[in-house]
Amino acid sequence: MKKRSPWKTLVLFAILGIISLFFLIPLIWVIASALRPASPLYEYANPLTWRTFVPTNPTLENFVHIFVNLNFGRALMNSLLVSVSTILLTILVASMAGFALAKFEFRGKAVLFTIVLITFMVPFESIVIPLYILIKQLRIDNTYWALILPGVANGLAIFLFRQFFSEVPSEIMEAARIDGASWFRIYWKIAIPLSVPAIVTVIVMVFMFQWNSLFWPLVATHSSRFEVVQVAIAAHRSTENTSWANLFSSAIAGSLPPVILFLFLQKYFVRGISGTGLKG
Amino acid sequence: MFRNNKVAWLFVLPALAFLVVFKIWPIGVSVIESLTTTSFTGVKSFVGFENYEYLFKYDPVFWKSFSVTLIYSIVVNPLIVLTSLLMALLLNSSHFFTKFFRTVFFLPAAISFAVVSVIWMVMLDPYNGLANSFLTMFGFKPQPFFASPNQALWGLVLLNVWRSSGYWMMYFLAGLQNIPETLYEAADIDGASTFRKTFRITLPLLTRTISFVLVANTAFNFLSFAPVYIITKGGPMGSTNLLMYESYKSAFVNLDMGRASAITTILLGIILLFSFLELRFTRARFEY
Numbered sequence: 243m244k245k246r247s248p249w250k251t252l253v254l255f256a257i258l259g260i261i262s263l264f265f266l267i268p269l270i271w272v273i274a275s276a277l278r279p280a281s282p283l284y285e286y287a288n289p290l291t292w293r294t295f296v297p298t299n300p301t302l303e304n305f306v307h308i309f310v311n312l313n314f315g316r317a318l319m320n321s322l323l324v325s326v327s328t329i330l331l332t333i334l335v336a337s338m339a340g341f342a343l344a345k346f347e348f349r350g351k352a353v354l355f356t357i358v359l360i361t362f363m364v365p366f367e368s369i370v371i372p373l374y375i376l377i378k379q380l381r382i383d384n385t386y387w388a389l390i391l392p393g394v395a396n397g398l399a400i401f402l403f404r405q406f407f408s409e410v411p412s413e414i415m416e417a418a419r420i421d422g423a424s425w426f427r428i429y430w431k432i433a434i435p436l437s438v439p440a441i442v443t444v445i446v447m448v449f450m451f452q453w454n455s456l457f458w459p460l461v462a463t464h465s466s467r468f469e470v471v472q473v474a475i476a477a478h479r480s481t482e483n484t485s486w487a488n489l490f491s492s493a494i495a496g497s498l499p500p501v502i503l504f505l506f507l508q509k510y511f512v513r514g515i516s517g518t519g520l521k522g
Numbered sequence: 523m524f525r526n527n528k529v530a531w532l533f534v535l536p537a538l539a540f541l542v543v544f545k546i547w548p549i550g551v552s553v554i555e556s557l558t559t560t561s562f563t564g565v566k567s568f569v570g571f572e573n574y575e576y577l578f579k580y581d582p583v584f585w586k587s588f589s590v591t592l593i594y595s596i597v598v599n600p601l602i603v604l605t606s607l608l609m610a611l612l613l614n615s616s617h618f619f620t621k622f623f624r625t626v627f628f629l630p631a632a633i634s635f636a637v638v639s640v641i642w643m644v645m646l647d648p649y650n651g652l653a654n655s656f657l658t659m660f661g662f663k664p665q666p667f668f669a670s671p672n673q674a675l676w677g678l679v680l681l682n683v684w685r686s687s688g689y690w691m692m693y694f695l696a697g698l699q700n701i702p703e704t705l706y707e708a709a710d711i712d713g714a715s716t717f718r719k720t721f722r723i724t725l726p727l728l729t730r731t732i733s734f735v736l737v738a739n740t741a742f743n744f745l746s747f748a749p750v751y752i753i754t755k756g757g758p759m760g761s762t763n764l765l766m767y768e769s770y771k772s773a774f775v776n777l778d779m780g781r782a783s784a785i786t787t788i789l790l791g792i793i794l795l796f797s798f799l800e801l802r803f804t805r806a807r808f809e810y
Binding site for chain 1: 550590609632692789
């Protein structure tokens, strides 16, 4: 280890501290404001004092209000249902394909792999309008299926599983094959249990995508029955007079699940990133 | 590698079905739909390239939206590359506080664009926003931000820098870890300064990561929707009317699927172009 000068460290710390203020101030302010009684929400915004960032009489009444009177809980449950269903289906479908792509030589493989690569280059948002036309033709618009199924077509997840399975030695599988195990059994009993890190990466990736999506749910559903978190948050804004208390508290409540997931599974977020081709 | 066509195809079939139905087919729908028009009676007819011709020749709203999207991209993408690269360089050493700051910088990426939009809508609110409180505290005049056609787009840029810098920073940190430590040790022996090491070793060896982030980020930002939908609705005076929002309005407000699909197809073309660039820049990385 080389020796560092303490001054350099201090300067670095100061610079990083200033940058982090840029990221933290908006968050702290919004959280503090949501914890104030609904009427004087903005009271301390200007001029700036310590009260701007610390609620003097903290209350949860804004949160109670959105859950009790505005049914925000239903939006949370809808998002949870959609996210979990998409995750389960994606893991099953993508791991099977990844397994075959990693362990088999078969006719049409090159074409298939190209399709996978192309599809993960086509971002979901870019095909929202044709997808809407499609689900109308399939008569699944305004259903949970409309929210779940398009999310399962995930080239990146297939690619991640394929990368992961490539590193699992084939010998175990050959041995199992000689013992008379079926291919599905080998996939289910050998490949899947070994792929937990890939599974967690896909869970994080799909969850963030589904939980945070606004555009597609907005287009694909219109009944309040199917309203997901982001649509519910945005709805507080599109009404004529925006209720800041509702907007802030729903934004915070709706962000808690992904933020908690992020804080606990940070390394899998990064793994999802490096899986996109820039392996660290 | 095993050889068994039937088994392999059974394993890939579900995935292939999903990809074809929900990715490949919509791309086709987008192209076909863009070549049709629907009359008031609901009858669809084939019109060839008429939708495109109209967009490029007689549609000032499209042109305005197109140029706004282009300006937005030209500003926001290099800016995010710059901020995220800078943050990565600052965090590329191990101190006791490095991990903490990395978490803080990356945190906004865990929050949805809808919520980030809500946060910045109120931060930049002309009357109650904190941005103006800071400006007046330092003796500047309060600004209208999203209420002004000259400033609204910059508000979106700021929002995006806040949300995305930490995310792309992680790519740069991954890239920085690939640079062999021995190069820096050799430079240290030669007595090179930190500045010189950054410009002579780090940046040249990071070129590929920089191009990847630039290209991927550009493709991503062409599709910005949530901030426009939540904060500005394209206004004031079309100054934030990005193409994605314009195609949404065309499809679901004006019910003109032909025009909406033509815009979507143009966007798709741009995205695919960028994706191929991306593949070129990162080709070597796909070999394992």
